[in-house]
Amino acid sequence: MDTEAITSALLSTTRSASALASEDLAFHRSLSNSLASALDRQNARLLALSDRLLGVAAPNPSAVRSRLSDIDAAEGNWRAVVDVVDSLLERADTALDEFTGAVKRLSPGAVEQMQKVGKRQDERTKLDWRKSDIEKPQLLFENVPTNNETGPFLPLLQSKPHAMRPKEESAPGLHPYQSEILDYRWPAELYTTAEPSMYTPFEESTATFVDTEDAMYEMLEELKQAKEIAVDLEHHDLRSYVGIVCLMQISTRNKDWIVDTLKPWRRKLSCLNEVFANPSILKVLHGAYMDVIWLQRDLGLYLVGLFDTHYACRALGYAGASLAFLLKKFANVDAQKQYQTADWRIRPLPQELLDYARSDTHYLLYIFDNMRNELVQRSTFGKMDHEGDKLWDVLQKSSETALQRYEHPVYDFDLGQGTVGWYKLLARTSATLSKEQFSVFRAVHRWRDNVAREQDDSAHYIMSNHHIFSIAKSMPTTKAELLGIASTQNVRLRADELLAVITQAKDDGRDGPELMDVLNKVEPQVARKPLTKEAISHSVAAFVPRSSAATVNGESSLPLRSMTSGFWGSTLSGNSDQKRAYSAAQSVALTVPLPPLTAEIFADPADIVSQRATQPPEEPLSAADGVVDTTTDMAEDDVFVLKQLGKKRKRPTIDGMDGLAAQSDEVAIPEDEATERAREKAERKKARKEMKRAQKGAMFNESDPHSQEDGVVDDEPFDYAAAPSLLNPTPSKEAREARAGRKEINPYAKSLDTPKGLSRTQREKAGRSMTYRS
Structure with a gap:
């Protein structure tokens, strides 16, 4: 087709769409049924055409995509539609730039040269902090992890320094330093305020990198001379099933060390227990909840005398409890937290990562000094059970953290318990699965765990959680369907194996347990x-x-x-009749019964009406009965009226007196005086009405000479046909003459002009588009 014809058709379509968008289609279709039917047909046609175009334009047509079945589907999947349109515009942008000559088509050699130039950036942007294609260092360890241990975790201790009980007396499954931590006595210096010891300027000091056994023993001898040390770890858990400690930072008052914990001899670092378990050396960590577990699991290290600054933040009521918050508050240092998710297995470590790791412990002892002083100043001592002693609370919580024990992750297929089980995943969601879907869910979840243990990778690296839910709900039977749901590297390599697992689980699920039955076994109903x-x-x-x-x-x-009660437990249980009676006795009496x-x-209500229709009518109470018994009336008919027909509710009289006068603390008004007052009030009211009527009549007489003498105007029907239009008023003769000599201006005359072509003198910049600028 000719280019001019295509351009003309596009312009015509654009103009028609713009004109339709400015019209009130909902109003017009309400006036004509034929127009409404035509609009519905066109809507269906355009939706079907859009759905086909999105399917063709999708980058992966075999993948499962959203369908545009109606207007609601288009609005719900608008983000996906926008993504496809953006990709089409980007491709059209590139083609137009090449067509107009703004960008010349590059040869393969020129493309390679531009890629080399793009890589010449600073070290921070050039390095991929999260790359995961590094060779696994755990394969070179002297003790390669197997990930299939099921018994209790055996401590990695070769010896037990600073022991109150020998290592042989520690029962299997117990914390080897439990007695030492429970019987630990905090030094008296903690309860005294002192001037904080200023840290060495970061730029004027360097860290010692420990990557040999000799350097490790030299560091150990220096650490034995310290009274306080700061410790922190850098961990990696993507390409390892249980995780791996990659780096350990240790700081004293005047020196920093960075220990490489990925060496094959890494378990020899357990000799540091001579410092870590020494009760005379205080260990300061921030957020040590997981650090305690990692030290036991990988290095065989235990902490006696732990002070966790995270609990100090909570006790002091700080606005933040992170290490970055403390660094900014006390040292005015902005932590570079973009390196927190870096792959710490990188060797050699870039200078940026080394500086970031050292900053975590370099300032921590100075922060500890300030927080200790504040805890002492804001605590009250001498009370029973250490009430008001904030420092004591921090020390106790730190000891509880140090008493944690590492256990092997054992997989529970039946109930999904444990750190790697499926129960928490289902308990956090509101997914409803059938028997077959629940069986597939558990089978795929176990398959992912088995593959992760075999490859020594994390379960999320094998397959994400939402992929398991998607597979369980759709239960794919072919390889194309499976890859359309989860197309990760491990799924593609093991697609046939996973399909066999899904098929077998679907067959077993027909006679398998229900989801809620299994969940009730874990948390039985009350x-x-x-x-x-x-x-x-x-x-x-x-x-x-x-x-x-x-x-x-x-x-x-x-x-x-x-x-x-699920919240109060058995507090509210007991004799419900007595509690209802007590509640009724304590309630406040209402003024209105x-x-x-x-x-x-x-x-x-229909049953009540039919029931009352069959009952005989009741005799009404006579006025001679005196005071009306409202309780009897309420018992017979529960419908009562507080105010009826705008009249005041009157009380019955007793002995010719008003009911209000029956109160002992009120004085009755004589009947003659009351009648006289009522008559005078009625006369004043009548006089006011006559005065208003006379004023109204005078107003009508002034405005309309044809009004009657009594001020009442005859109602005449309003002629709507002869009335002037308010929306389109007829202009006066002067306005028409003035308009005749003036030229009409169309403000929208140039709105449909097409944009001009791209100038050939412009140059495309890297990462920028010349046709569609962002």
């Missing part, structure tokens, strides 16, 4: 107190409308409320 049939019928009648009560064989099938709360109130 035991319910058995009720009698009378109590069941009374509770259903009192709290459930009759029209919505489901019955089976004449008995209610609705679930009963638990007799115990309310009807009794019976089952009739919650019943269907």
Whole structure:
């Protein structure tokens, strides 16, 4: 087709779309049924055409994509539609730039040269901090992890320095330093304020990199002379099943060390227990909850005398509790947290990572000094049970953290318990799975765990959690369907194996357990107190409308409320009748009497009407009975009226007196005086009405000479046809003459002009588009 014809068609389509967008189609289609039908047909045609175009333009047509079945689907998947349109515009942009000559098509050699130039950037942007294609260092360890241990974790201790009990007396499965931590006595210096010891300027000091055994022993001898040390770890858990400690930072008052913990002899670092377990040396860490576990698992190190600055933040009520917050507050240092997710297995370590790792402990002892002083100043000592002693609270929580023990991750297929189980994944979501889907979910989850253990990779590296849910819900049967859901590297390599697992699990799920049955085994439902049939019928009648009560064989099938509270436990259990009576006795009496709360109130009104129709009418109370018994009236008919027909509610009189005068502390007004006052009030009211009527009549007489003498104007019908239009008023003669000599201006005349072509003198910049600028 000719280029001019294509351009003309595009312009015509653009103009038509712009014109339609400015019209009120909803109003026009409400006036014409034929127009509405035509619009519906065009909408369906355009939606089908858009859906086909999106399918063709998608980068992977075989992948599962959103369908545009109606307007709601288009609005719900608008983000996906925008992504496809953006990719099309980018491709069109590139083609137009090449066509207009703004960018010349580059040869393969020129492309390679530009890539080399693009790589000549600073070291920070050139380095990929998260790359995961590094050879696994754990394969070179003297003790290669197997990830299949099922028994209790055996400590990696070769010896037990500073022991109160020998290593042989420690029972299997217990913390080897449990007695030492529980019997630890904090030094008296902690409860005294002192001037904080200033850290060495960061630029004027360097860290010692420990990557040999000789350097490790030299560091150990220097650490033994310190009274406080700061410790931190850098961990990697993507390409390792249980995780791996990659770096350990240790700082004293005047020196920093960075220990490479990826060496094959890494377990020899357990000799540092001579410092880490020494009760006379205080260990300061921040957020040591996981550091304690990692030290035990990889290096066999245990902490006696731990001070966690994270708990100090909580005790002091700081606005933040992170290490970055403390660095900014006390040292005015901005932590470069973009390196926190770096791959710490990189060797050699870049200078940026070394500086970041050293900064975590370089300032920590100075921060500890300030926080200790503040804790002492804001604590109250001498009370029972250390009440008000903030420092004591921090030390106790730090000891509890140090008492944690590492255990091997054992997989529980049946109930999904443990750190690597499936139970928490299901408990956090509201997914409803059938028997087959639940069976597939558990089978795929176990398959992922087995592959992760075999390859020594994290489970999320093998397959993400949402992929497991998607596979469980769709239960794919072909390789194309499976890869359309999860197309990760491990799934592609093991697609046939995973399909066999899904097929077998689907067959086993037909006779397998229900999802809720298994979940109830983990968290059993609260035991319910058995009720009698009378109590069941009374509770259903009192709290459930009759029209919505489901019955089976004449008995209610609705679930009963638990007799115990899920929040308060058994606090509210006991004799419910006594509690209801007590609650009624303690309630405040209402000024207006309310009807009794019976089952009739919650019943269907039609049933009440039919029931009352069959009952004989009741005799009304006579006025001679004196005071009306409202309680009897309420019992017979629960419908009461506070104010009827805008009249005041009158009380019955007693002995010719007003009911209000029956109170002992009020004085009755004589009947003659009361009658005289009422008559005078009525006359004044009548005079005011006559005065208003006279004023109204005078106003009408002034505005309309044809009004009647009494001020009442005859109502004449308004002629809508002869009335001037408010929306399109007829211009006056002067306005028409002035408009005749003036030239009309169309402000939208140039709105449909096409944009001009791209100038050939412009040059495309790297990462920028010449046609569509962002």
